[in-house]
Amino acid sequence: MRLSDSKVELISRGNKVVYQDGERVVKVFNTEKPAADVFNEALNIARVNGSGVRSCEVLEVSRVEEGDHKGSWAIANRYIPGTTLRQLMDDDKANEDKYLAMFVDLQTEIHEAEAPLLNRQKDKLARMIGSCKQIDPTTRYDLQMRVDGMHSGTSICHGDFVPSNVIVCDEDDQLYLVDWAHVTAGIAEVDAATTYLLLKRRDDDLAERYLDLYSTKTDTPKQLIHYWLPVVAAAELARGRKENEEFLLSWINVGDYE
Numbered sequence: 495m496r497l498s499d500s501k502v503e504l505i506s507r508g509n510k511v512v513y514q515d516g517e518r519v520v521k522v523f524n525t526e527k528p529a530a531d532v533f534n535e536a537l538n539i540a541r542v543n544g545s546g547v548r549s550c551e552v553l554e555v556s557r558v559e560e561g562d563h564k565g566s567w568a569i570a571n572r573y574i575p576g577t578t579l580r581q582l583m584d585d586d587k588a589n590e591d592k593y594l595a596m597f598v599d600l601q602t603e604i605h606e607a608e609a610p611l612l613n614r615q616k617d618k619l620a621r622m623i624g625s626c627k628q629i630d631p632t633t634r635y636d637l638q639m640r641v642d643g644m645h646s647g648t649s650i651c652h653g654d655f656v657p658s659n660v661i662v663c664d665e666d667d668q669l670y671l672v673d674w675a676h677v678t679a680g681i682a683e684v685d686a687a688t689t690y691l692l693l694k695r696r697d698d699d700l701a702e703r704y705l706d707l708y709s710t711k712t713d714t715p716k717q718l719i720h721y722w723l724p725v726v727a728a729a730e731l732a733r734g735r736k737e738n739e740e741f742l743l744s745w746i747n748v749g750d751y752e
């Protein structure tokens with residue numbers, strides 16, 4: 495694909511840059527990103543689109559043809575005009591609880607949807623934990639046993655359900671979800687544990703309010719969510735983002751495995 499000169503950078507992280515380019519949002523990966531991961535993210539979006547969940551929509555997957563990113567894989571999605579829940583929560587603190595309630599309702603709605611062809615949460619967790627050599631083998635074994643005992647749920651679990659991935663669309667006031675790299679079919683509580691952990695990393699108080707609300711709205715005991723925290727922390731650690739290492743290890747080494 496080609497990127498125009500009028501593109502605007504939305505974010506730049508370790509392994510990618512995201513641009514808005516007219517009617518498209520283009521996620522350009524660095525050259526180390528395996529093509530299989532890029533196609534997997536695009537396929538995830540296509541599968542989720544088929545489930546009726548409101549989400550971004552893939553327009554193109556190809557290599558960038560010219561300029562600074564020449565040769566890099568990129569995904570172009572249709573631009574959703576609007577504001578992320580992260581932005582709204584930051585700019586309008588007085589209404590944070592209202593946005594949090596919308597956030598939890600959306601997650602619950604997605605958990606009720608099914609997309610049977612998605613990757614399996616249980617398989618993905620087992621693979622990620624198995625690959626994480628920073629965790630000592632004894633702890634890793636305990637975590638793998640926990641995953642072995644999981645039943646394979648059928649809920650759509652976004653896997654990175656955070657306010658920055660939810661867009662309130664200007665045109666219809668509906669919520670749309672982006673960033674589907676980590677979605678699986680699995681158990682809702684495990685997805686809620688991931689969200690809790692991701693929120694906790696930046697805003698302790700928001701994370702606790704999220705957990706209270708999720709637990710009440712879905713009638714899920716908090717213990718069920720807490721049970722999966724060491725597992726999802728280990729899977730996050732396997733992603734190799736150095737800046738989160740200490741935080742994640744503190745959730746893994748709870749030393750309370752049977």
Ligand SMILES: Nc1ncnc2c1ncn2[C@@H]1O[C@H](COP(=O)(O)OP(=O)(O)O)[C@@H](O)[C@H]1O
Pocket residue numbers: 504505507510512519521550551571572573574575578658659661672673674
């Ligand atoms: N289709 C889209 N329409 C509008 N904004 C988008 C779209 N896709 C992504 N964005 C914006 O770009 C940001 C980064 O994209 P995202 O796919 O979440 O990348 P990352 O994996 O780095 O979090 C999002 O938080 C959102 O603000």
Ligand SMILES: [Mg+2]
Pocket residue numbers: 658659672673
């Ligand atoms: Mg994101």
